[in-house]
Amino acid sequence: MAISFSAKAKAEICKIIPQKRCCALAQCFGILLFCNTFGAGGIRIITESRDFSQLLPKLFKKAFNISFDRQPEADATGKLNFQINDSEKLSAIMEQYGFTLDTLSLHINLPVVEEDCCKAAFLRGAFLAGGSVTDPEKGYHMELATTHQSVAREGYALIQEVMGFYPKSSGRGGGQVLYLKQSDLISDVLTYLGAPVAAMGIMEAKLEKELNNRVNRRCNCDDANTSKVVEAAQEQLNAIRTIRNKGQFEQLPVKLQQAAVAREENPEVSLTELAAMMEPPITKPAMNHRLQKLVQMAQEVNA
Numbered sequence: 213m214a215i216s217f218s219a220k221a222k223a224e225i226c227k228i229i230p231q232k233r234c235c236a237l238a239q240c241f242g243i244l245l246f247c248n249t250f251g252a253g254g255i256r257i258i259t260e261s262r263d264f265s266q267l268l269p270k271l272f273k274k275a276f277n278i279s280f281d282r283q284p285e286a287d288a289t290g291k292l293n294f295q296i297n298d299s300e301k302l303s304a305i306m307e308q309y310g311f312t313l314d315t316l317s318l319h320i321n322l323p324v325v326e327e328d329c330c331k332a333a334f335l336r337g338a339f340l341a342g343g344s345v346t347d348p349e350k351g352y353h354m355e356l357a358t359t360h361q362s363v364a365r366e367g368y369a370l371i372q373e374v375m376g377f378y379p380k381s382s383g384r385g386g387g388q389v390l391y392l393k394q395s396d397l398i399s400d401v402l403t404y405l406g407a408p409v410a411a412m413g414i415m416e417a418k419l420e421k422e423l424n425n426r427v428n429r430r431c432n433c434d435d436a437n438t439s440k441v442v443e444a445a446q447e448q449l450n451a452i453r454t455i456r457n458k459g460q461f462e463q464l465p466v467k468l469q470q471a472a473v474a475r476e477e478n479p480e481v482s483l484t485e486l487a488a489m490m491e492p493p494i495t496k497p498a499m500n501h502r503l504q505k506l507v508q509m510a511q512e513v514n515a
């Protein structure tokens with residue numbers, strides 16, 4: 213199976229291992245608030261990113277010195293499932309963030325994300341657990357999903373604070389999704405999260421699309437010109453035929469006869485090319501003048 217653009221971006225982000233404990237805690241906080249389940253009933257993190265699944269146990273070890281109660285085999289693929297159900301472990305984790313097992317509504321506890329290093333680590337965790345980014349060949353879309361309403365609201369404000377713009381926000385299946393649709397903003401966020409290669413992928417796809425559009429526009433333009441040339445040539449050919457049919461051709465000045473024959477023999481070429489075929493070669497306006505003269509004469513013999 214081909215590796216998705218999202219998985220590639222996550223692999224890049226997973227190379228950044230938090231060095232300070234404050235950052236490990238912040239990254240785990242982002243993971244927990246944006247993962248599948250985080251509450252008194254347990255923790256469940258499901259991911260398809262192998263890189264994230266390899267980082268996850270290390271992060272929990274560093275932040276809480278806690279291991280998962282259930283985690284996939286080292287060589288597992290597909291949906292990888294991590295769980296903590298032990299209530300002692302759960303309350304230890306909750307406590308780290310100022311919650312208890314009775315806390316009903318989880319939110320982004322601000323002291324955890326106070327430092328700039330921790331803000332970035334938090335958003336990295338949020339993206340790894342609850343985020344995705346669409347392959348730019350298919351469209352521009354990046355999102356972060358959470359099941360906690362107040363977390364979505366606070367995440368919205370946090371993104372504005374660190375990135376300088378607000379994401380869009382919408383409800384989905386009882387949860388909340390923060391998302392972006394602009395290529396340059398998505399690219400900025402990926403760079404901020406530590407995925408410059410994916411960020412560049414977005415900008416390259418955008419450039420390629422723009423280039424293709426320009427080429428298409430130019431082709432359309434050429435087509436329009438081509439059809440104008442064909443139309444004009446058709447009018448000239450009709451005029452020359454009329455003049456011949458009326459027996460007037462031999463009476464034409466030599467220069468006009470030469471122009472008429474060149475056009476009859478080359479019905480599809482442009483004025484410039486036709487002008488170059490004259491003996492001696494003439495300018496494009498002069499060629500145009502000769503052909504217009506033929507059209508005008510045909511109208512006169514027809515009248």
Ligand SMILES: [Zn+2]
Binds near residue numbers: 234329330
């Ligand atoms: Zn930190």
